[in-house]
Amino acid sequence: MGLRARLAGASALALAVLAAGPAAAQAYRNPDLPVDQRAADLVRRMTITEKAAQMQNEAPGIERLGVLPYDYWNEALHGVARAGEATVFPQAIGMAATFDRDLFYAEGQVIATEGRAKYNQAQRDRNYGRYYGLTFWSPNINIFRDPRWGRGQETLGEDPYLTGTLATEFITGLQGDDPHYLKAIATPKHYAVHSGPEPLRHGFNVDPSERDLAETYLPAFRRTIVDGKAESLMCAYNAVFGTAACANSRLLQDILRKDWGFAGFVTSDCGAIDDITTGHHNTATNAEGAALAVKAGTDTGCDFKDEMLDLPEAVEEGYLSEADMDVALERLFAARIRLGMFDPPERVPFSTIPISENHSAAHQQLALRAARESIVLLKNDGLLPLDKTDTKIAVIGPSATSLIALEGNYNGTPTTPMRPLDAMETVFGADRVAYAQGAPFVAELPVAVPRTAFPGGLTANFYNSADFSGPVVATRTVKEIDTNWAGIDPAPGVDRKTFSVRWAGMIAVPAAGDYLFQLETRRGCDAGGSETYTIRIEGASDQAFSASCDERETKRAPMRVHFDDARPRAFTLELAHQSARAGDITFTWQAPVAALRDQAIAAAADADTIVAFVGLNAWLEGEEMPLEVPGFDGGDRTSIALPQAQRDLLDALEATGKPVVIVLQSGSAVALGENGRKASAILEAWYPGERGGQAIAEVLRGTVNPSGRLPVTFYASTDQLPPFTDYAMANRTYRYFDGKPEYAFGHGLSYTQFAYSDLKPDAASVVAGDGQTVRVTVRNTGARAGDEVAQLYLATPGRAGTPTRSLKGYERVHLAPGEAKTVQFTLAPRDLAFADAKGVMRTSAGNYQLWIGGGQPDTGAPGIGGSFRVTGDKALPN
Template structure:
């Protein structure tokens, strides 16, 4: 009870009154120095840390840091997610997945998005503080962005990154960090965390023991530049170290990475946090230390200040056994509390401007509009044969077909917030052409994988009755018709007036099988990595109970539901009842009714829909249920969250072939987090639109783009290879043959590629000098004109082409700008290339501007003979750059 009172007082009483009520045993001062908001920051930090016992200091070095009531330190959980919207803490604005944000090539837009994410983080934090909620996912230390280089499209977490290019990743990532951290001279709005440092991009199944052996050249040229940019230019206040080892030393105990590169070379003064349970991997996975005490000690001495997990509890014993000095503990804790002081956590509430952000700012309509703007900007038009797009207004009917036409995960991606008003492509197109849309699911993602039961099996929807409490007593708080069961309520209430912590839902209605026989069914919960919930699911068919599942409250991952079967003798409607209860202290839930559909029957339904329509929209691709972080997936083409093949799965290719045989024009819309090799399917489509996992408003953005209300301006941040055969071995971290910078083959679609509904021309290319002295900047300008009949945005891309250095990239992005042009309008675009952007990396990892001949190409994509302008210049002399 004393602890509760202390925490409550901390929220509503000034620090001076707090101290007066509970004198410190460390000092006889009425107000301790650390609670004086006018005292120098480092003195305040030193004063607070100096009052702590060893056990108290160690307790603060774990993500779930407990309160220290005698020092007025409230409990705090450092683990918070905000990759493309605040995640796992209830409703929030859900932006396109990170790979889609990168496809915008728009740093000003990304900074605005980062600002919104931090605003919603503060809104949630402020409300949580008022409620005395100090739990995980309601804090201000955001473990984003993920700036690992997506070197291989088989990696399941590539969707969380900004693509394959170090320069683009550094620029987009820095903009996001600036938005997250704000520009207040005294206070951080939130803390951004650049992750995973370093050389981390799969395989997921081996990440806890894998050693990435790389050359000094590749380390400096590819894997470190984006981290350096975020640390030295955007001043990210936190870095997360990776699971894997680099050149024999685990990343979280790697002195080369953490001491030499991060702290010495780049001057990083923030804190380093481990990936979750990565300290255990130091001893268990990598065998780098004999036990947890040694693993914790070596990690702290290398520079890892905070463990995600409880491993650092072993530091007390490590100090007692002289494995580490208490002074090393002190230094780490000082860095952690410097961040908390800079966030304003020990200052009067009124003194911190961000404390005034109201909860109404969370998931606001204005933020929803920004999500729609981002989704529009992320659309990449890959093919448009004979101007198949935009769809013409004379269409009388369209068939909407495919596994991604109407699923929630394909909107939200992973590491996502909960969308309060998600719009799927089917819903948006039904609104666009009411009464003229024929829908068929058409195909699973891949044979053997489940996907949500479509509305076609539930012809009139299901009557959902929502109750507060888990006993179904009394009248429901709300009743509505749900088209299907595919919900994400993680940390959120399922309906207005219903408790997020304890609720029940009863769905009743009719289900119609697509053909007589047995249907394999199952349920999937919304993602929850730290659940303490209890859930039950019961199913009745025609009044007979056919399924009964219960999961007792535990800490950690939920137990998976068991599959079940529904047997149908006919295709008549049958009565269906589903009852679901959920109870948890902080987290909401979410439920999806899945099935493994009969592929042939689905394909026949799709062909029938196509036959009766003027045009076909095929929503194909992948799902965050198949590609992602360390997942228990093992079906053809997918393993452990990664892919073993980048080809479009056979089931979807067969669907494309069947629809093509109808002779109806086909538009493919891809929704996915990584590149897909389309094979013959690309040839069978008149147009192809890449939409990624586009966020809460993704369906609307897709429909607007298909019908020409949005002119697509996105560009690929990754290479779409023609086949898996073009890729090196997945676990080979050498960059030879990888990404557009070192790949000499012919891709399906190249990095930086994207079409528009208008045309852009380039002329009047000019350099500030034909010979530039090494170490000096180079200015470039070019005239860009919208030569088409529609307004549009062009992404102007600048590529440096070294002509003389062995091992240098074939071409390298060194600048880009997004330019809005009305039809017929021209603009002069100017860029200044710094010595670092003109530099190359030698075999030994040193970076310098090197004498020789160069070409600079500026256009709407990679160097081509048919568009853009090519300029030549010479560098005179030699100039070494700092690491």
């Protein structure tokens, strides 16, 4: 039985109605009283049935108390997600490649402003739905311990220090600095020891060593709670030491609340309460599972099966007390009070942020800055930058025009995305750029039909009806059918809920052969709606598809068309949509791979340089998806090599003898092997967000000097990795890996050169428990201005079990040619501590080795070494 049905008569959808009775008696509505007192007053007025309902993410209104409906579920991984138009920053892993604290703080501020703008407008519209609240389930700070994890793209990399410090800035920017009110609430996730495999996550148990737990898996969470003051936290799907993370008293009580002093609220991951019983078998019934979670410290559930509604039964059975529920509820309502939800709007400084602040020009410029800083120059034999004015360029590859390869996952809707090909034509001149798709991402799956297949483009006519009746309300000319209409009008004047669109033009295939066509529509069909489409290609039978949104998983057989030749044919695609929102719309094909490759070689014939846009996308790697093709499994990867179809494309391009620049777009490490060794230059561009194409073209042209650094190790092959299910840190990440990677954590080149000198620790010897300050001079010794990312690594040679080295400081510094600056690093006592075998963070006597440089020592990066001594021994508090 659903939430609303079970609560019929107990609560109703509420308007902004004050509870009956004198205001003086309603302490929870008095802004001058302490928050905890107000929350307790409100909770004591609720029935136990109402209390249970308020402990689900979709909390209904309580009209008699003036409590409006509220959904705690909102997303902001790299911009406000899933609520229509928003600024789309590079995917989180790309943001981490910036090594830029200030940028993360600014990103958090933008997200809070846009989130408030959307919330304020939603309240005016009485829209209390998911993705319009102020409790954002971000950032994802799990340690990216293995490049095969599909959700690793959502993280800030493999290093606890980098992850924790960047996430803390993001959280601080998002939550704001007002002394009385939170601008929004951040939710670090997924606590704890969580990083795949995706197909096993609902029943997987991890037994980490105490050293790995303290040294690797917990530090970023500790920093975001203790230093970042995050107001919320999400517990994970998996179990730790045999107990589900969302029912784990050691994690949620002993460590989180007692050791770290966390006073906020904990939400479960979606369905994780059910997993306590059905996945981990810690309890016999959902009522027991929900009770165990609440007593352990989980305050609200993201529930697909209304698990928290079983709490009254759990109280009746004696599994927990109503007082246990009250503790959780008081935390939840304290958060809503701090957000200003029970106070007059004039008291809340963020209540007047208008919707016009969403996706502002300034926010778009920040996304462009982020994309520029995120790009990592992995290799350059001197070919880049491509600053010769007469250079002819062949742009080849499936990601050159792919929208999903810009977006990543958990994203907002980019209304003006800059695809790489468009940016290359703008920056270099359309007359100097030739293009061909060259290959699909993987041979087994379709890819967007490229613009080369639509000579002259397509005309799209829109109607405000689901049957093409009435007048044409908008007309657009498009280059391809690969768009995202989630939460936006498909065109000005078009009703996003009920519309039809007809694309018409000519279609031309690269060579004779059999082709499979299909319209893929994702994330845009809600219960009760429907979608219909018809594909018409001259000389072939039409294909029509119609289904209700409740049947959206219905298998859609592709349209098979045999072409005897490559002459253009008339083409029409009609789509009728009736649903609360639209989503991703992509017209795809499975073309003969050899034909695509031959077309690419022909496009490169007159070029001086080939720029190959290859990699992955968020339909291949991501969260728990029904995908099994070679190299991929359920969202994860089984191989870190570039997919075979793209390797074959690179082989053919490199065989031409022309210089090849590889632009890699991915959410994780991709091993390029021989193709990388043959390439003249390699850029890692991640999933770079709405302005990513512009940033890539500017870096290739040289108007932007690349400055990103790898936040993960790029291993040479899958063979170098331990088993994916092994959570021991031995031989994982740069801190413990004993092999030779393709590219090291922290690596990144520039178009200029830097040198380091005058490394000076403040003290030659420090007492255990004290900190240390280190200074170094960084100089730009090249001819171009550029940003250097100075990285401080610390090592304790000879100490068993400690990392080979650990990042303990970083600073991005801009230098003109010949300019030098002194950079200061302040090492806190905890930065000098390492975990012992019992998991105690301890500073011990010995020699501490320092390295400060543009990357790790022994990788060819410029830098300088030094040392200092520590005397004594001191265990730090948990």
